[in-house]
Amino acid sequence: MMREFGFDDAVYLLLAARWTVLLTVVSALIGGAIALFVAILRIVPFRPANWLAIGYINLIQGTPILGQLFVFFFGLSIFGLNVDAWTAAVTAFSIYASAFLAEIWRGSLQSVPKTQWETSAALGLKYVQRLRYVIIPQAVRISIPPTVGFLVQLVKNTSLASVIGFVELTRAGQIMNNTTFAPMTVYLTVAAIYFVICFSLSQASVKFERRYHVAR
């Protein structure tokens, strides 16, 4: 049955955007936890650990997220795990986020001047203490703008979860298109909602960048 694209349909799309946001937030949190671990593996003075981290990052950054999504959607069931689209999406996007955040955070950790390491060593702090009390607090400040910038990428990439059937904003748009058959209106509305989310984040990233440059 065909009908016009109306106000209720726009509301339906807005409600579907909740799932886009939720998927982004959960993936960023889980991915962030893994990324912290990988970023530290990447800089500790122990070569095999560095290599392991580099291999992981290259594997994830060198393959399409769509492929990763499919590997988890079809792959986890092999191990007897019954995965629904939500689980597969969260797993894939967390791992995707972990590789990119790890690289961003490694850059931030390494951009803390070497003298900070040396000074804290001279003060008698152990490696973990140096990292915990001296390096990480400074690196966090440097890392905020690019991290927020990456979140924009993540929000946009969650649109791919539609391909495995998870009903987020893009999938909701497809469903809507099937009932109203007004692709231009539907997808422009979808794009506008993404734009509002992503543009706010982009602006926040620019603002952070300006603030921290002034502070330095």
Add this chain to the structure above:
Amino acid sequence: MNYNFRFGALAPYWDDIVEGVVLTLQLSAIAILIGLLIGILVAALRTGGPRLLQILAKSYVEAFRNTPLLVQLFIVFFGLSSLGLRFSANEAALLALSLNLGAYSAEIIRAGIESVHKSQREAGFALGLNGFQVFRYVILFQALKAIYPALTSQFILLMLTTSIVSTIGANELFHTASFIDSRTFRSFEVYTAITLIYLVLTLGFRSAFAAFYWIVFVRRPAR
């Protein structure tokens, strides 16, 4: 776990995989070329064009950078065709990919142009070059050298995102994967193998770009 891995099931589809790889490379190469041209044009407009064009250029960049490629693809393929402007899957894919890359590379190139010291521009004008000549002979080469790493990462990212155009039925590598999957039902093997092919392509691209950098910017010093 009692699953038997059978990567051998993919062997009969070798030809299809090669075809998919070729189309992926073709799509990437053409989109990179058009996208780069759009990027240079838009970046030049954003940094030195008339006010109105500056605003237009900025709107284009922000619109494409803040919405997902998948949705852009749907707007081009389904949206425009509902208005009577019909494209084949490959044409729609190329259009969306080029416009998408154009927005990203414009932003990168703009950063490169702004990183060239303003004394260079002034020196160019002092030598009697006009605005276009200053851009073409003084700024562009230096700007491209500064942003080369960022730009090539963006190209590699584009190569990986071509997988998305499989959703509208463009016959590239990832679409080949779904095709083989629907014939063999070896989903995990298919997508793992395809993912690894992308990894090889990425590493190949990366080495090629590094070699190109060395030839253009290192061996022959900046003019």
